[in-house]
Amino acid sequence: MANPPDRSFSDPDEEIMHATYRALREHGYADLTIKRIAEEYGKSTAAVHYHYDTKDDLLAAFLDFVLEQFVDTIHEVERTDPEQRLTLLLDQLLVEVEEHQDLLVAILEMRSQAPYKEAFADRFEQNDEYVQYMLRTVIDDGISQGVFADVDAEHTAAALMTIVDGARTRAVVLDDADALATARQTAEEYVQSVLLPEE
Amino acid sequence: MANPPDRSFSDPDEEIMHATYRALREHGYADLTIKRIAEEYGKSTAAVHYHYDTKDDLLAAFLDFVLEQFVDTIHEVERTDPEQRLTLLLDQLLVEVEEHQDLLVAILEMRSQAPYKEAFADRFEQNDEYVQYMLRTVIDDGISQGVFADVDAEHTAAALMTIVDGARTRAVVLDDADALATARQTAEEYVQSVLLPEE
Numbered sequence: 001m002a003n004p005p006d007r008s009f010s011d012p013d014e015e016i017m018h019a020t021y022r023a024l025r026e027h028g029y030a031d032l033t034i035k036r037i038a039e040e041y042g043k044s045t046a047a048v049h050y051h052y053d054t055k056d057d058l059l060a061a062f063l064d065f066v067l068e069q070f071v072d073t074i075h076e077v078e079r080t081d082p083e084q085r086l087t088l089l090l091d092q093l094l095v096e097v098e099e100h101q102d103l104l105v106a107i108l109e110m111r112s113q114a115p116y117k118e119a120f121a122d123r124f125e126q127n128d129e130y131v132q133y134m135l136r137t138v139i140d141d142g143i144s145q146g147v148f149a150d151v152d153a154e155h156t157a158a159a160l161m162t163i164v165d166g167a168r169t170r171a172v173v174l175d176d177a178d179a180l181a182t183a184r185q186t187a188e189e190y191v192q193s194v195l196l197p198e199e
Numbered sequence: 200m201a202n203p204p205d206r207s208f209s210d211p212d213e214e215i216m217h218a219t220y221r222a223l224r225e226h227g228y229a230d231l232t233i234k235r236i237a238e239e240y241g242k243s244t245a246a247v248h249y250h251y252d253t254k255d256d257l258l259a260a261f262l263d264f265v266l267e268q269f270v271d272t273i274h275e276v277e278r279t280d281p282e283q284r285l286t287l288l289l290d291q292l293l294v295e296v297e298e299h300q301d302l303l304v305a306i307l308e309m310r311s312q313a314p315y316k317e318a319f320a321d322r323f324e325q326n327d328e329y330v331q332y333m334l335r336t337v338i339d340d341g342i343s344q345g346v347f348a349d350v351d352a353e354h355t356a357a358a359l360m361t362i363v364d365g366a367r368t369r370a371v372v373l374d375d376a377d378a379l380a381t382a383r384q385t386a387e388e389y390v391q392s393v394l395l396p397e398e
Contacts, residue, residue: 028314028315029311030312030315105311105314108310108311109311109312111307111311111368111371111372112228112304112307112308112310112311112371112372113229113308114371114372114373114374115227115304115371115374116227116229121372121373121374124372124373125373128369128373155381155384158377158381158385159381159382159384159385159388161365161369162362162365162366162369162378162381162382162385163361163362163365163385164365165364165365165368165369165372166360166361166362166363166364166365166366166368167361167365168368169310169364169365169367169368170327170360170361170364172310172311172313172314173310173311173313173320173323173364174313174320174323174324174327175313175314175320178357179361182354182357182358182361183358183361185354185358186357186358186361186362186389189358189389189392189393190385190388190389190392193388193389193392193393193396194388194392197392
């Protein structure tokens with residue numbers, strides 16, 4: 001099987017990243033300025049600009065920071081049997097994020113800018129490729145161990161990511177606290193009927 | 200009640216809506232200005248402001264315009280048998296939109312602003328409620344006619360909308376031409392296994 005997609009990124013200054021997170025939570029993406037990030041950072045705007053030339057550079061680094069932390073939690077999922085492992089992955093994608101509604105709001109704003117900002121688009125694409133790779137791997141394992149039906153693993157992974165992205169969009173746009181739970185149940189029904197149809 | 204004004208010939212509102220659509224396609228939501236809309240309209244900014252006080256008022260009206268047109272296409276779906284009708288609804292939601300990638304880009308930007316702009320949030324909520332109502336109705340019809348399994352129609356409609364919203368987000372963020380087709384297939388698999396499990 002192919003290696004996972006390369007996800008080596010720049011090494012962001014962690015303090016500035018945390019300051020950016022606080023500034024985003026307080027002001028939202030559209031009203032975010034280097035000045036507001038510097039205020040949270042407790043230093044001058046020059047101190048922020050020393051690390052990042054532009055706000056977009058800083059936000060691209062922030063996306064690296066957030067998505068890499070997310071990838072770490074995905075990576076921590078223990079290699080148990082394929083069915084359990086898929087359950088844990090879907091929990092990470094759809095249950096754990098529930099505590100981070102502020103971040104989902106900011107990330108949807110950045111996602112909506114992907115058609116205009118290549119640096120954002122690149123990061124969302126790499127992250128999606130990585131998560132799909134993780135899903136495909138566990139599905140392929142399940143197929144070769146005979147516990148999953150012989151499905152098209154690539155389509156099945158994309159289908160699950162469609163449910164995940166729908167939930168995240170709906171949680172923000174409709175301010176719907178149930179959107180993630182509805183999607184978790186939908187993903188479960190999909191897995192039960194497509195991957196485990198004989199149960 | 201008074202009759203509605205005759206809108207059969209060159210309604211200025213409709214002309215402004217078409218001008219807004221062209222300006223959105225050209226400049227995107229973030230760089231959209233009343234001046235740019237007025238240029239597409241072929242009149243002064245004052246002529247636009249005569250109809251709409253602010254850009255947000257105009258964009259809220261634009262969302263009404265777009266979502267109402269969309270609702271019309273949904274409404275046109277003929278009342279055939281429930282299974283066919285559900286197929287046609289899902290085609291409207293996931294296949295017909297394929298031609299309107301520019302509009303999906305602009306709408307995702309407006310969706311991402313829903314947490315900050317109540318007028319946008321209201322419109323997206325109303326539209327979602329309407330489409331879910333259409334889905335629930337056809338599912339309930341199918342259950343009472345004995346052609347669909349006795350599912351929770353509310354959850355099933357929300358599950359299908361999660362797939363629809365995931366597809367629309369992915370088509371924009373990942374610039375993925377296959378996102379809609381993948382979601383259409385996922386929705387079909389979901390319908391086949393959850394609503395028609397005995398086939």
